[in-house]
Amino acid sequence: MRDKQDYYYWKAKKEGYRSRAAYKLLQMNRTFKLIKEGDIVLDLGATPGGWSQVAVELGAEVVAVDLNPMPPLEHVVFIKGDITSQQTLQKIREVSETYDVVISDASPKITGKWTLDHLRSVDLARASFRIAREVLKSGGNFVVKIFQGEEIQGYFNEVKPYFRFKKFHSPKASRKRSAEIYFIGKRFRRV
Template sequence: MNVMQQGIRASITQLIDLTCWNKWNYQGRRAILSARFYARGRKSSSSRWLRRQRDDPYVKKAMELGYRSRSAFKLLEMDKKFKIFKKGDIVIDIGASPGSWTQVALDKTGKRGLVMAVDIRGMKSVGEAMIFDHMDFGVPSTHTFIQNMLVNSKADVIMSDMSPNVAGSPKFDHQAIMTQALCALKFTFANLVYNGTFICKMFHGSDEGLFKDMLKQNYHRINEFKPAASRSESNEFYYICRHRKYYRKPSKEERENADLIWQYPI
């Protein structure tokens, strides 16, 4: 292992402290985030949100077209630019509530397709999609459950629009979404087909380069993309990862260093 690899390993080891496999309490962290949010003044924040929604052209367009939220247009733009979906695809939508991405996926994959939607929040049914709500994606049992539902199949597209309750601290928000992104990436290792596509939301921050290094280990083509439907003041962007690399048997050194998240065996 050279000096650069040792440096990356040290950085990733620190990053692993944020992942879904440690004793990080998801519900507790949500409570902290919510407390910080409401401490700013719930009434004034709600008023600003309502005004923004009222004047947002994407909100109006979503209502006209029957989408559950404006985020549908983010995925539609991604699909138009990167050709994500095909008829008959198996798609897993992580962080799916209220269901607009699920709606888009159903439309794009057609009657022969299969769409699974999972979220920790409640979610109303969406067409023929399989809905797994009130399920925390930050725990291994949820991954195992969805894998069992695939019945020895793998997804063609795995997309994560998971986002933490924003605390207003760029560093804290970035760490929170990194936790979610790492959980989604780990899930793809055992459940995404060779040459498949992975979409993941991210906030700009100090560790995004490390996360991109992980993606490069697993995908031939990676694009960073901010859809026009993303709010201009938002720090979000998406990784569009295509052509998943063919899995090779890990070396002895890689097996010994299996704590590095990209080296978990399929």
């Protein structure tokens, strides 16, 4: 059940964001300068749209992808699709061949079984990077959520050669008891 005492839940309601997750992207963007005016941003696992709202406020044009529908937003093209499927990559490319920034907050349905949730989240983080590797402009930025567990170092090793700056980060707006952490990769290079 949603924590009604949650500070960011109420802040999001008051400030018109569709999710408390919006504050995670706002905080990460403040620290790492990921999105700038004029960028084309690909938002994976985007519904209900908090991250897309933040990217638009920062001056970006957004392509948002999710399994579930998302209510329309100005400056956002929505694709209903599965980020693990090749067909979705094709649709993403039909809207724009390249992107300045790829952000992914995609989450599996939580079962409460730590290892299973971790492994499913790693699959989604891998799918997000497969897409990013195809469409990111040289010098572009990448953010992806991943639930912590034994595969996390392996994931880091897979993606780190592609970025000049790379680290894991936990924004203040992440719940304290949450297993989630974000990989931040800046200045993409093809290897």
